[in-house]
Amino acid sequence: MGLYPNLKRVVVILWLLLLTGCWSSNEIEDLSVYVGIALDKGRETAEEQQLREQGATDESMDRVTATLQIISSKSSSSGDQSAKANQKPFMNTAGTGDSVFEIFREFASRRDLPVIGHHMKIVVISGGLARANRLDDLLDFFYRDNDIRPSCYVVVSRGEARKTLETKVPGSIPAFRLVGMMDNRNRTLEVIPAVSLSKLQGYLQSGTSFILQNVLSAQGEIKFSGAAVIKGKTKKLIGYLNEGELKGIVWLKGSGKGGLVKAYDRDSGRAMAYEIKSMKSTIKSRADGEKLSFDVNIESEGRLIELWNHANLFNRPSTKQLEAIFEQKVRLLIDQAIKKMQQQYRVDAADFGSHVRIEHPRLWQSVKKDWDSVFSQSPIHYKVQLKITEFGSLIN
Amino acid sequence: MKDENDYLTPVQVAVVIINTMLGAGILTLPRTTVNAAHTPDVWISIMLGGFIIILLGMVIVRLGLRYRGQTFYQYVSRITGRWIGAFLSAIVILYFMLVASYEVRALSEVTGLYLLEGTPSWAIIMPFLWVGGYLIRGGAGALARLCEVILPITGIIFFLTMFLSFGIFDIHNLRPVLGLGVTPVLKGIEPAILSFIGFETLLVLQAFMKTPEKAAKSVIVGTLIPTAFYVTTVVMVIGALTVDGVVTRTWPTMDLIRSFELSGLIFERFESFLLVIWIMQIYSTFTVTCYASALGIAQLTGRNLKSVINVLLPVIYVLSMAPHSLKELNKLGDVLGLTALCLFGLLPPLLLILSKWKAGKKDGIVS
Secondary structure: OOOOOOOHHHHHHHHHHHHOOOOOOOOOHHHHHEEEEEEEOOOOOHHHHHHHHHHOOOOOOOEEEEEHHHHHHHEEEHOHHEEEHOOOOOOEEEEEEOOOOHHHHHHHHHOOEEEEOOOOOOEEEEEHHHHOOOOOHHHHHHHHOOOOOOOOEEEEEOHHHHHHHHOOOOOOHHOOOOHHHHHHHHHOOOOOOEEHHHHHHHHHHHHEEEEEEEEEEEOOOEEEEEEEEEEEOOOOEEEEEEEHHHHHHHHHHHHOEEEEEEEOOOOOOOOEEEEEEEEEEEEEEEEEEEEEEEEEEEEEEEEEEOOOOOHHHHHOOOOHHHHHHHHHHHHHHHHHHHHHHHHHHHHOOOOOHHHHHOHHHHHHHHHHHHHHHHHHHOOEEEEEEEEEEEEEEEEO | OOHHHHHHHHHHHHHEEEHHHHOOHHHHHHHHHHHHHHHOHHHHHHHHHHHHHHHHHHHHHHHHHHHHHHHHHHHHHHHHOOOHHHHHHHHHHHHHHHHHHHHHHHHHHHHHHHHOOOOHHHHHHHHHHHHHHHOOOOOOHHHHHHHHHHHHHHHHHEEEEEEHHHHOOOHHHHHOOOOOOOEEEEEEHHHHHHOOOOOHHHHHHHEEEEHHHHHHHHHHHHHHHHHHHEEEEEEHHHHHHHHHHHHHOHHHHHHHHHOOOOOOOOOOOOOOHHHHHHHHHHHHHHHHHHHHHHHHHHHHHHEEEEEHHHHHHHHHHHHHHOOOHHHHHHHHHHHHHHHHHHHHHHHHHHHHHHHHHHHHHHHHOOO
C-alpha cells in the first residue's frame, strides 16, 4: 500500500463501472408482450401456407395452432389522434406446430420484437384440441416456462378458441375482457371460480375430474356458457355441461356468489325471478362399508326481484308457494346435473371426492384410484331450502 | 483483548441462528416434506422437527459451557486428543464450506431463473462472495449486527407476502388432519429437520458469548421463530397448491407467490419481494457458514483470519460450480443435510459424555 497510495481510490472508482446498468435488461419497447393465447387444432394460417410454399421448411405434424394476442406498444406511443382511434390496441398472430415452445420461438423469425410471456393472463383451449390431447401435455410448456406465471387462467372454448380473442369494440383487449368477466361471479351463476394454471396442476396431478369454464364466441362477441368436463383419468375433455347443468353443479357445491333463479308461475306461466343473496351447501359423505352415499343440504336466502303477476293482484301466490316454485326449479337443475355426471359422463365433476378424502381418509385410499366410477354409483340425496327474505322496494 | 463489541448477546446469537436456518430450504420445504409424507399434515412434522432440533441444540450448549470462550475447534482436541480433534475439526470445516457453496449455487440458480435471466452465474456469484467476504472480515460482531438488521425486514416482508396469498388459500386442501394416522407425519420429520440445519453454528458462536449460560434460551428462540416461518410457508403453499400440486414444482414457495396477482395496489406481483428477502437470507447463511469455516481454518492452522478468507472465497466459488445440474445440487443439499444430522446429532452427545468421563477421571486422580 505504501508504494501505491492511490491504489485504493482507483479501485473504488473502477467499481463504479459495475453500476452502469443491468446485465440482462430488456427495454419494454423492444419486446412484444402477449397477454392471451388461444390453442386450436392445428390448421395452418394463410400466411404460414404461403411461407411454406416459398420454401420455409416445417416438419412438424401440425397438431396445434397457437394464436398470440400481442399488445401493440406502437399504438400507445405518439401518432395523430384519428389514426390512433382506428388502430386496434392488440394484434393476433398465429403459428402452427406440434411443440408449443417451437411455435413461440418461430415468432422470432417472423417479427423483430421477441415475444415475452410475463404478462400472459389467459389460455383459451379449443374443445376439439382438448378432446384429442391430454391437458398436461398441452400445457406442459406453460408450466415449465419461467416467464409465464402460474396465476394465468385457463378456459375452454367449444368453438374455435382464436375467435374468443377477437372483439369489435375499439380500444378493448379481448384477453383482458375474458379475465374481467371472471370477476362477475356476484352477478351470475354461469361464471364458475376461475381456474389458474396452478390450480389446474393440482387437479391434473391428483387425477380428479373437474370442469373448466366454456366460452362461446360469435362475431366478436363472447359469452361464458356452461363448462367443459375433463376426465381425471385421461386428462382429456369428455363433454360439456350446458348452462342449466352447470348451475345445478354450482347449487350442489353451494359455490355461487350471486345470481338468480328464474321460474314460471304454474297458472299464468309468467316469469318470476329470485335474486340470490347467499347460498350454502353442506355435503356429508356416508360410508356403509364400501358403499358410499352423499347427503347434501342446500340453503339459500334471497329476494323476490321480479314477478310478472300484476293482473291478479289479489290472488297472488303466498311467499311459501313462491319459495316452493323456486325450490322446484333448483331441484330440476340439480337433477339434470347429477344425471349428466353420474349417467352420461360417469365422472365426478363437482368435487364430491374431496369430501370423502376429508371425512373418510382411509376409505378414500382404496376408492380414489377408481373414484369416477364409484361416484357414479353413489346415491346423492339432497334437500333444497330457499328463503325469500325480502321483496325489494315493493312491499310484497 | 476483546472489547465489548466483540461479545455477542444472547439475542444476537438467537438472531444469527435464525438467519442461518432460514436459507435455501424455505423455497423447497413444501415439496421435500410432502414428498416424504404425502399428506397435508407436514406442518406437524415441522413442529416436531423443531422440537428435536431444540434438544440437539441443548447438547451443544452443555458442551460449550464446559469450555467457556472456546470454539469447537479449540475444545475438540482437548476432549479427543490432538489428532482426532484435528480430524473432526477438518470435517466440520469442510461441512461449513460445502454449505456455503451450496447456498451460493442455489442463489445463482433461482435468481438466474426468475430474476436475472441471461446474467452469467459467475457475475451473480462473485459480487456476492466479495460482499460476504467483506462482512466476515469484521468478525462475529459485524456478522451478528447485520443479521439483526435483516431479520425484521425478512419477517415483515415474508409474512406480508405469505398472507397476501390468502385469496387462493383453501383450508380443505389441508384437511383431513392426521387422516392417515401419524406414520406420514413421522416420515415428514426427516426432510423437515434438514431445513433446521443451522443450529450447529452454535459450536462456534457460543465462544463469543459473555454469558454462555444464556445460549440455551438463544437456541429455543432461534428454533421457534424459523418454525413459525416454515409452518406458515407449508400451510399457505399446500392450502393454495394442494398436496398433489406441490410435489411437481421445483420451487413451490415461489410458485405460490407467482400464483396470484392483486390489482388495485401499487404492486401487482410479489415474487420479487420474496426473492429479495430470500437473497438476504441466503447471504446471511452464506456469511455465517463461511465465517465458521474460515475461523476453523484460522484456529487450526494458527493463521490470520483475513488471509484465510482471501483463500477460502475462491475455493467456495469452485465448489459451488461443481454440481453439473439442479438435480445434482438438490442431491448435494440432501447429502449435506444428512451429514449435518449425523455429525451434529451424534458428535456433540458423544463429546459431552467423553468430556464428562474425562473430567470424572481427573477428579478421581486428584481426590
